[in-house]
Amino acid sequence: MGEPKKEDPGRDETPLEQADRRWSELLQELRVAQTGVQILFGFLLAVVFQPRFAELGNVDRAIYVITVVLGAGTVGALVGPVSFHRLVAGRTRKPETVAWASRLTVVGLVLLYCTMASAFLLILRVVLHNVLALWLMLLMAGWFALWWFVIPLWARNRADGTEDGGPPDR
Template identity: 75%
Template sequence: MTSTSHDPGSRDRDTGRDETPEERADRRWGELLQELRVAQTGVQILFGFLLAVVFQPRFAELSDTDRAIYVVTVMLGSATAAALIGPVSYHRLVTGRRLKPQTVTWASRLTVLGLVLLLCTMCSTLLLILRVAVHNSLALWLVVGMALWFLACWFVFPALALARSSREAEK
Protein backbone atom coordinates (compact mmCIF):
# COMPACT_ATOMS: atom_id res chain seq x y z
CA MET A 1 0.00 0.00 0.00
CA THR A 2 1.89 2.96 -1.25
CA SER A 3 0.91 6.41 -2.26
CA THR A 4 1.21 7.59 -5.84
CA SER A 5 4.25 9.70 -4.95
CA HIS A 6 6.19 10.87 -1.95
CA ASP A 7 5.09 14.49 -2.26
CA PRO A 8 3.45 15.74 0.94
CA GLY A 9 0.29 16.65 -0.95
CA SER A 10 -0.03 13.47 -2.96
CA ARG A 11 -3.29 11.59 -2.96
CA ASP A 12 -3.06 8.07 -1.51
CA ARG A 13 -4.65 5.47 -3.78
CA ASP A 14 -5.66 3.19 -0.91
CA THR A 15 -7.23 5.73 1.44
CA GLY A 16 -8.37 8.55 -0.78
CA ARG A 17 -6.54 10.93 1.57
CA ASP A 18 -3.87 13.53 0.98
CA GLU A 19 -1.16 12.34 3.35
CA THR A 20 2.50 11.45 3.34
CA PRO A 21 3.55 7.90 4.24
CA GLU A 22 4.51 9.20 7.68
CA GLU A 23 1.13 10.90 8.17
CA ARG A 24 -0.59 7.72 7.05
CA ALA A 25 1.46 5.66 9.52
CA ASP A 26 0.57 8.11 12.32
CA ARG A 27 -3.13 7.86 11.46
CA ARG A 28 -3.04 4.08 11.22
CA TRP A 29 -1.14 3.88 14.52
CA GLY A 30 -3.82 5.98 16.25
CA GLU A 31 -6.57 3.78 14.83
CA LEU A 32 -4.74 0.64 15.90
CA LEU A 33 -4.30 1.96 19.44
CA GLN A 34 -8.05 2.51 19.73
CA GLU A 35 -8.70 -1.06 18.58
CA LEU A 36 -6.12 -2.43 21.01
CA ARG A 37 -7.68 -0.56 23.93
CA VAL A 38 -10.94 -2.40 23.38
CA ALA A 39 -9.33 -5.82 22.97
CA GLN A 40 -6.82 -5.41 25.80
CA THR A 41 -9.49 -4.49 28.34
CA GLY A 42 -11.51 -7.60 27.58
CA VAL A 43 -8.45 -9.83 27.62
CA GLN A 44 -7.25 -8.42 30.94
CA ILE A 45 -10.66 -8.99 32.57
CA LEU A 46 -10.89 -12.54 31.18
CA PHE A 47 -7.31 -13.33 32.19
CA GLY A 48 -7.90 -12.02 35.71
CA PHE A 49 -10.94 -14.26 35.99
CA LEU A 50 -8.94 -17.24 34.78
CA LEU A 51 -6.17 -16.63 37.30
CA ALA A 52 -8.71 -16.50 40.14
CA VAL A 53 -10.40 -19.79 39.20
CA VAL A 54 -7.60 -21.97 40.55
CA PHE A 55 -8.13 -20.50 44.04
CA GLN A 56 -11.84 -21.37 44.18
CA PRO A 57 -12.90 -24.32 46.36
CA ARG A 58 -14.60 -26.14 43.49
CA PHE A 59 -11.37 -26.20 41.47
CA ALA A 60 -10.26 -29.27 43.45
CA GLU A 61 -13.35 -31.11 42.17
CA LEU A 62 -12.48 -30.66 38.48
CA SER A 63 -11.67 -33.76 36.48
CA ASP A 64 -8.24 -34.25 34.98
CA THR A 65 -9.69 -33.30 31.57
CA ASP A 66 -11.15 -30.07 32.95
CA ARG A 67 -7.86 -29.23 34.67
CA ALA A 68 -6.04 -29.77 31.37
CA ILE A 69 -8.55 -27.49 29.62
CA TYR A 70 -7.93 -24.92 32.37
CA VAL A 71 -4.15 -25.04 31.90
CA VAL A 72 -4.52 -24.68 28.12
CA THR A 73 -6.93 -21.79 28.64
CA VAL A 74 -4.55 -19.95 30.98
CA MET A 75 -1.67 -20.42 28.54
CA LEU A 76 -3.83 -19.18 25.66
CA GLY A 77 -4.87 -16.19 27.77
CA SER A 78 -1.22 -15.41 28.49
CA ALA A 79 -0.30 -15.66 24.81
CA THR A 80 -3.27 -13.45 23.90
CA ALA A 81 -2.24 -10.77 26.39
CA ALA A 82 1.33 -10.87 25.07
CA ALA A 83 0.22 -10.47 21.46
CA LEU A 84 -2.20 -7.64 22.19
CA ILE A 85 0.17 -5.75 24.49
CA GLY A 86 3.14 -6.45 22.19
CA PRO A 87 2.44 -3.56 19.79
CA VAL A 88 2.87 -1.07 22.63
CA SER A 89 6.24 -2.52 23.59
CA TYR A 90 7.28 -2.72 19.95
CA HIS A 91 6.43 0.94 19.42
CA ARG A 92 8.16 2.05 22.59
CA LEU A 93 11.39 0.23 21.73
CA VAL A 94 11.66 1.58 18.17
CA THR A 95 10.12 5.03 18.63
CA GLY A 96 12.19 7.92 17.32
CA ARG A 97 14.01 5.77 14.78
CA ARG A 98 11.82 6.62 11.78
CA LEU A 99 10.26 3.15 11.69
CA LYS A 100 6.60 4.11 12.13
CA PRO A 101 5.33 2.47 8.90
CA GLN A 102 7.13 -0.79 9.75
CA THR A 103 5.94 -0.53 13.36
CA VAL A 104 2.34 -0.19 12.21
CA THR A 105 2.72 -3.22 9.93
CA TRP A 106 4.17 -5.40 12.69
CA ALA A 107 1.70 -4.10 15.27
CA SER A 108 -1.16 -4.94 12.91
CA ARG A 109 0.17 -8.47 12.49
CA LEU A 110 0.50 -8.91 16.25
CA THR A 111 -3.05 -7.63 16.67
CA VAL A 112 -4.47 -10.14 14.19
CA LEU A 113 -2.50 -12.89 15.92
CA GLY A 114 -3.89 -11.63 19.24
CA LEU A 115 -7.43 -11.84 17.85
CA VAL A 116 -6.88 -15.43 16.71
CA LEU A 117 -5.48 -16.29 20.14
CA LEU A 118 -8.40 -14.49 21.77
CA LEU A 119 -10.79 -16.61 19.73
CA CYS A 120 -9.02 -19.73 21.01
CA THR A 121 -9.00 -18.41 24.58
CA MET A 122 -12.71 -17.59 24.47
CA CYS A 123 -13.57 -21.02 23.08
CA SER A 124 -11.39 -22.80 25.63
CA THR A 125 -12.94 -20.74 28.46
CA LEU A 126 -16.42 -21.52 27.20
CA LEU A 127 -15.59 -25.21 26.95
CA LEU A 128 -14.39 -25.32 30.55
CA ILE A 129 -17.37 -23.38 31.90
CA LEU A 130 -19.95 -25.29 29.88
CA ARG A 131 -18.44 -28.69 30.75
CA VAL A 132 -18.85 -27.80 34.42
CA ALA A 133 -22.31 -26.32 33.89
CA VAL A 134 -23.99 -28.94 31.68
CA HIS A 135 -21.89 -32.08 32.34
CA ASN A 136 -22.42 -33.54 28.87
CA SER A 137 -21.41 -33.36 25.22
CA LEU A 138 -23.76 -30.44 24.64
CA ALA A 139 -20.90 -28.23 25.89
CA LEU A 140 -18.74 -29.05 22.88
CA TRP A 141 -21.54 -28.32 20.41
CA LEU A 142 -22.31 -25.01 22.10
CA VAL A 143 -18.64 -24.04 21.87
CA VAL A 144 -18.46 -25.03 18.20
CA GLY A 145 -21.52 -22.88 17.50
CA MET A 146 -20.04 -19.93 19.36
CA ALA A 147 -16.65 -20.40 17.63
CA LEU A 148 -18.41 -20.17 14.28
CA TRP A 149 -20.16 -16.99 15.43
CA PHE A 150 -16.83 -15.45 16.56
CA LEU A 151 -15.26 -16.41 13.22
CA ALA A 152 -18.14 -14.82 11.34
CA CYS A 153 -18.09 -11.58 13.36
CA TRP A 154 -14.34 -11.15 13.52
CA PHE A 155 -13.14 -12.50 10.17
CA VAL A 156 -15.88 -13.54 7.70
CA PHE A 157 -17.95 -10.33 7.79
CA PRO A 158 -14.87 -8.11 7.30
CA ALA A 159 -13.64 -10.40 4.51
CA LEU A 160 -17.02 -10.15 2.80
CA ALA A 161 -16.92 -6.35 3.10
CA LEU A 162 -13.43 -6.31 1.54
CA ALA A 163 -14.53 -8.57 -1.29
CA ARG A 164 -17.59 -6.42 -1.96
CA SER A 165 -15.49 -3.26 -1.88
CA SER A 166 -12.99 -4.78 -4.33
CA ARG A 167 -15.78 -5.76 -6.73
CA GLU A 168 -17.27 -2.26 -6.56
CA ALA A 169 -13.84 -0.66 -7.15
CA GLU A 170 -13.36 -2.78 -10.27
CA LYS A 171 -16.59 -1.49 -11.84
Protein backbone atom coordinates in the same frame (compact mmCIF):
# COMPACT_ATOMS: atom_id res chain seq x y z
CA MET B 1 13.76 17.75 -3.11
CA GLY B 2 10.02 18.10 -3.47
CA GLU B 3 6.87 17.01 -1.74
CA PRO B 4 6.64 13.51 -0.17
CA LYS B 5 4.96 10.94 -2.41
CA LYS B 6 1.27 10.35 -1.71
CA GLU B 7 0.58 6.67 -0.87
CA ASP B 8 -3.14 6.53 -1.54
CA PRO B 9 -4.80 8.59 -4.26
CA GLY B 10 -8.09 8.45 -2.28
CA ARG B 11 -6.59 10.34 0.67
CA ASP B 12 -4.47 13.43 0.81
CA GLU B 13 -1.79 12.12 3.17
CA THR B 14 1.87 11.22 3.01
CA PRO B 15 3.11 7.76 4.06
CA LEU B 16 4.01 9.18 7.48
CA GLU B 17 0.61 10.82 7.89
CA GLN B 18 -1.01 7.53 6.91
CA ALA B 19 1.15 5.68 9.47
CA ASP B 20 0.15 8.18 12.17
CA ARG B 21 -3.55 7.75 11.32
CA ARG B 22 -3.30 3.96 11.21
CA TRP B 23 -1.41 3.94 14.52
CA SER B 24 -4.13 6.03 16.20
CA GLU B 25 -6.82 3.71 14.84
CA LEU B 26 -4.89 0.65 16.01
CA LEU B 27 -4.48 2.10 19.51
CA GLN B 28 -8.25 2.56 19.80
CA GLU B 29 -8.80 -1.05 18.72
CA LEU B 30 -6.17 -2.31 21.17
CA ARG B 31 -7.78 -0.42 24.06
CA VAL B 32 -11.01 -2.34 23.51
CA ALA B 33 -9.33 -5.72 23.08
CA GLN B 34 -6.87 -5.29 25.95
CA THR B 35 -9.59 -4.45 28.46
CA GLY B 36 -11.53 -7.61 27.66
CA VAL B 37 -8.38 -9.73 27.67
CA GLN B 38 -7.26 -8.37 31.04
CA ILE B 39 -10.64 -9.17 32.60
CA LEU B 40 -10.72 -12.66 31.08
CA PHE B 41 -7.12 -13.43 32.05
CA GLY B 42 -7.68 -12.18 35.61
CA PHE B 43 -10.69 -14.47 35.87
CA LEU B 44 -8.65 -17.40 34.57
CA LEU B 45 -5.86 -16.79 37.07
CA ALA B 46 -8.34 -16.61 39.95
CA VAL B 47 -10.17 -19.83 39.04
CA VAL B 48 -7.40 -22.09 40.28
CA PHE B 49 -7.77 -20.65 43.79
CA GLN B 50 -11.49 -21.42 44.05
CA PRO B 51 -12.55 -24.38 46.21
CA ARG B 52 -14.44 -26.08 43.36
CA PHE B 53 -11.27 -26.20 41.24
CA ALA B 54 -10.18 -29.32 43.16
CA GLU B 55 -13.34 -31.07 41.90
CA LEU B 56 -12.37 -30.72 38.24
CA GLY B 57 -11.51 -33.91 36.41
CA ASN B 58 -8.42 -34.43 34.28
CA VAL B 59 -10.09 -33.32 31.04
CA ASP B 60 -11.36 -30.10 32.60
CA ARG B 61 -7.96 -29.40 34.17
CA ALA B 62 -6.33 -29.91 30.77
CA ILE B 63 -8.84 -27.51 29.19
CA TYR B 64 -8.07 -25.04 31.97
CA VAL B 65 -4.31 -25.25 31.39
CA ILE B 66 -4.77 -24.82 27.63
CA THR B 67 -7.06 -21.85 28.27
CA VAL B 68 -4.55 -20.16 30.59
CA VAL B 69 -1.71 -20.70 28.11
CA LEU B 70 -3.86 -19.29 25.29
CA GLY B 71 -4.82 -16.35 27.53
CA ALA B 72 -1.18 -15.62 28.31
CA GLY B 73 -0.36 -15.75 24.61
CA THR B 74 -3.23 -13.38 23.92
CA VAL B 75 -1.98 -10.88 26.49
CA GLY B 76 1.51 -11.09 25.00
CA ALA B 77 0.30 -10.51 21.46
CA LEU B 78 -2.06 -7.65 22.34
CA VAL B 79 0.46 -5.86 24.57
CA GLY B 80 3.24 -6.53 22.05
CA PRO B 81 2.38 -3.56 19.80
CA VAL B 82 2.86 -1.17 22.73
CA SER B 83 6.29 -2.62 23.50
CA PHE B 84 7.20 -2.71 19.81
CA HIS B 85 6.27 0.95 19.41
CA ARG B 86 8.09 2.00 22.57
CA LEU B 87 11.33 0.23 21.59
CA VAL B 88 11.26 1.48 17.98
CA ALA B 89 9.82 4.99 18.55
CA GLY B 90 11.96 7.87 17.33
CA ARG B 91 13.89 5.75 14.86
CA THR B 92 11.93 6.87 11.76
CA ARG B 93 10.30 3.47 11.43
CA LYS B 94 6.64 4.40 11.97
CA PRO B 95 5.21 2.67 8.85
CA GLU B 96 7.05 -0.57 9.68
CA THR B 97 6.06 -0.30 13.34
CA VAL B 98 2.41 0.08 12.38
CA ALA B 99 2.64 -2.93 10.05
CA TRP B 100 4.22 -5.13 12.75
CA ALA B 101 1.79 -3.89 15.40
CA SER B 102 -1.10 -4.67 13.08
CA ARG B 103 0.19 -8.21 12.54
CA LEU B 104 0.61 -8.73 16.29
CA THR B 105 -2.93 -7.49 16.83
CA VAL B 106 -4.30 -10.00 14.34
CA VAL B 107 -2.34 -12.78 16.08
CA GLY B 108 -3.78 -11.53 19.38
CA LEU B 109 -7.32 -11.63 17.99
CA VAL B 110 -6.86 -15.20 16.76
CA LEU B 111 -5.48 -16.19 20.17
CA LEU B 112 -8.35 -14.34 21.88
CA TYR B 113 -10.78 -16.30 19.71
CA CYS B 114 -9.16 -19.57 20.83
CA THR B 115 -9.06 -18.44 24.46
CA MET B 116 -12.73 -17.47 24.42
CA ALA B 117 -13.75 -20.79 22.86
CA SER B 118 -11.66 -22.75 25.35
CA ALA B 119 -12.93 -20.78 28.36
CA PHE B 120 -16.50 -21.13 27.13
CA LEU B 121 -16.04 -24.89 26.79
CA LEU B 122 -14.61 -25.19 30.30
CA ILE B 123 -17.42 -23.19 31.86
CA LEU B 124 -20.12 -25.09 30.00
CA ARG B 125 -18.56 -28.46 30.88
CA VAL B 126 -18.58 -27.53 34.57
CA VAL B 127 -22.18 -26.31 34.39
CA LEU B 128 -23.75 -28.88 32.06
CA HIS B 129 -21.63 -32.02 32.58
CA ASN B 130 -22.60 -33.32 29.12
CA VAL B 131 -21.86 -33.21 25.40
CA LEU B 132 -24.18 -30.23 24.93
CA ALA B 133 -21.29 -28.10 26.23
CA LEU B 134 -19.22 -28.95 23.16
CA TRP B 135 -22.06 -28.15 20.77
CA LEU B 136 -22.79 -24.83 22.47
CA MET B 137 -19.09 -23.93 22.37
CA LEU B 138 -18.95 -24.78 18.65
CA LEU B 139 -22.03 -22.64 18.04
CA MET B 140 -20.48 -19.66 19.86
CA ALA B 141 -17.10 -20.22 18.17
CA GLY B 142 -18.90 -20.10 14.85
CA TRP B 143 -20.68 -16.90 15.87
CA PHE B 144 -17.39 -15.27 16.89
CA ALA B 145 -15.66 -16.49 13.72
CA LEU B 146 -18.46 -15.05 11.60
CA TRP B 147 -18.24 -11.54 13.09
CA TRP B 148 -14.53 -11.40 13.89
CA PHE B 149 -13.10 -12.96 10.73
CA VAL B 150 -15.53 -14.10 8.01
CA ILE B 151 -17.53 -10.90 7.51
CA PRO B 152 -14.53 -8.55 7.87
CA LEU B 153 -12.49 -10.62 5.39
CA TRP B 154 -15.45 -10.74 3.02
CA ALA B 155 -15.82 -6.96 3.28
CA ARG B 156 -12.07 -6.47 2.75
CA ASN B 157 -12.04 -8.70 -0.32
CA ARG B 158 -15.09 -6.91 -1.67
CA ALA B 159 -13.43 -3.52 -1.11
CA ASP B 160 -10.15 -4.73 -2.66
CA GLY B 161 -12.15 -5.50 -5.78
CA THR B 162 -13.35 -1.88 -5.65
CA GLU B 163 -16.81 -2.97 -6.73
CA ASP B 164 -18.15 0.42 -5.65
CA GLY B 165 -15.67 2.21 -7.94
CA GLY B 166 -13.79 3.89 -5.11
CA PRO B 167 -10.31 3.13 -3.79
CA PRO B 168 -10.00 0.72 -0.85
CA ASP B 169 -9.73 2.32 2.62
CA ARG B 170 -6.20 2.03 3.98
